Amino acid sequence: xxxxxxxxxxxxxxxxxxxxxxxxxxxxxxxxxxxxxxxxxxxxxxxxxxxxxxxxxxxxxxxxxxxxxxxxxxxxxxxxxxxxxxxxxxxxxxxxxxxxxxxxxxxxxxxxxxxxxxxxxxxxxxxxxxxxxxxxxxxxxxxxxxxxxxxxxxxxxxxxxxxxxxxxxxxxxxxxxxxxxxxxxxxxxxxxxxxxxxxxxxxxxxxxxxxxxxxxxxxxxxxxxxxxxxxxxxxxxxxxxxxxxxxxxxxxxxxxxxxxxxxxxxxxxxxxxxxxxxxx
Amino acid sequence: xxxxxxxxxxxxxxxxxxxxxxxxxxxxxxxxxxxxxxxxxxxxxxxxxxxxxxxxxxxxxxxxxxxxxxxxxxxxxxxxxxxxxxxxxxxxxxxxxxxxxxxxxxxxxxxxxxxxxxxxxxxx
Numbered sequence: 159x160x161x162x163x164x165x166x167x168x169x170x171x172x173x174x175x176x177x178x179x180x181x182x183x184x185x186x187x188x189x190x191x192x193x194x195x196x197x198x199x200x201x202x203x204x205x206x207x208x209x210x211x212x213x214x215x216x217x218x219x220x221x222x223x224x225x226x227x228x229x230x231x232x233x234x235x236x237x238x239x240x241x242x243x244x245x246x247x248x249x250x251x252x253x254x255x256x257x258x259x260x261x262x263x264x265x266x267x268x269x270x271x272x273x274x275x276x277x278x279x280x281x282x283x284x285x286x287x288x289x290x291x292x293x294x295x296x297x298x299x300x301x302x303x304x305x306x307x308x309x310x311x312x313x314x315x316x317x318x319x320x321x322x323x324x325x326x327x328x329x330x331x332x333x334x335x336x337x338x339x340x341x342x343x344x345x346x347x348x349x350x351x352x353x354x355x356x357x358x359x360x361x362x363x364x365x366x367x368x369x370x371x372x373x374x375x376x377x378x379x380x381x382x383x384x385x386x387x388x389x390x391x392x393x394x395x396x397x398x399x400x401x402x403x404x405x406x407x408x409x410x411x412x413x414x415x416x417x418x419x420x421x422x423x424x425x426x427x428x429x430x431x432x433x434x435x436x437x438x
Numbered sequence: 439x440x441x442x443x444x445x446x447x448x449x450x451x452x453x454x455x456x457x458x459x460x461x462x463x464x465x466x467x468x469x470x471x472x473x474x475x476x477x478x479x480x481x482x483x484x485x486x487x488x489x490x491x492x493x494x495x496x497x498x499x500x501x502x503x504x505x506x507x508x509x510x511x512x513x514x515x516x517x518x519x520x521x522x523x524x525x526x527x528x529x530x531x532x533x534x535x536x537x538x539x540x541x542x543x544x545x546x547x548x549x550x551x552x553x554x555x556x557x558x559x560x561x562x
Binding site for chain 1: 500504535539
């Protein structure tokens with residue numbers, strides 16, 4: 159067999175890139191509507207609200223298993239642990255977030271015009287701790303996920319309502335969108351290939367969820383992890399599967415990850431907050 | 439690779455044999471059993487081709503359904519070079535927004551590994 163000759167240097171060079179140097183330039187609201195229509199057209203019988211259930215909307219058996227697990231969900235202890243964390247440093251948190259624990263989760267993520275960047279709930283928690291002289295939690299799992307779960311639980315049922323009303327916010331959306339839609343990593347995959355174009359299909363035995371609803375229910379208790387983890391931990395896992403080193407864009411809570419969350423959360427506007435939740 | 443006409447002829451011959459006797463896989467140019475077995479291993483292994491993530495392949499368990507079933511490859515690719523190029527990821531063979539990874543272009547598999555996989559899937 160004759161070798162197909164082409165320079166591989168080109169593609170190798172494309173594997174590493176500084177994310178925030180790249181952005182799309184679309185109107186977020188028009189874009190969101192188009193994406194929601196595109197995704198929902200794949201499964202005409204599924205209601206909008208159900209998109210908080212991720213891949214389970216595409217398979218009745220898996221959905222039944224999920225519902226069975228959620229009769230006595232494995233994350234209940236974590237919610238209690240999150241409450242204990244809140245009580246322990248209550249004075250500190252109330253100064254940052256106010257005293258009504260049902261009003262905190264729905265504020266995030268938001269674009270902070272003064273800072274010129276997206277602020278996520280987990281970032282705000284750690285900044286609050288650090289400003290009070292407390293040690294920040296480690297990203298991904300453990301106390302950050304427990305406290306986040308407690309705050310999500312208290313806000314269940316409220317709608318995601320991310321606002322884009324400044325040039326900076328619009329830019330953050332477009333940077334998140336760029337990260338989501340362009341192929342990255344050795345396998346030449348993009349988030350969009352799995353979670354938009356092929357949502358509902360199977361990669362091996364895994365059914366692919368749609369990006370609509372990706373942020374509703376985090377943090378999640380994954381059977382595969384056997385613990386609770388944040389959205390950014392999940393992003394890291396998918397990037398590794400794409401053979402896209404998360405460190406090349408900064409990892410959990412980097413500007414790139416926060417923009418990606420901002421994009422996905424805006425896309426999910428109108429869906430109910432449903433965290434924490436269980437996933438396979 | 440030889441010229442197009444020969445391939446076209448070979449293709450009709452293959453098509454004809456497949457219609458009359460589907461079990462036959464010994465058309466001219468078939469690689470030896472060892473290479474085919476190695477190709478199968480490379481195609482199934484998760485850290486190598488992992489083709490089952492997306493393609494149904496006879497004998498493979500829990501296949502994905504993102505790409506088309508890999509079946510009747512000789513019929514679909516009378517020109518073996520084209521099949522090689524497709525898996526290698528030659529831009530002219532690429533389909534926009536497709537999940538199919540460019541295995542050679544992105545240095546996921548070596549040319550030698552791709553050759554072996556081609557020999558294997560050519561038997562399907």
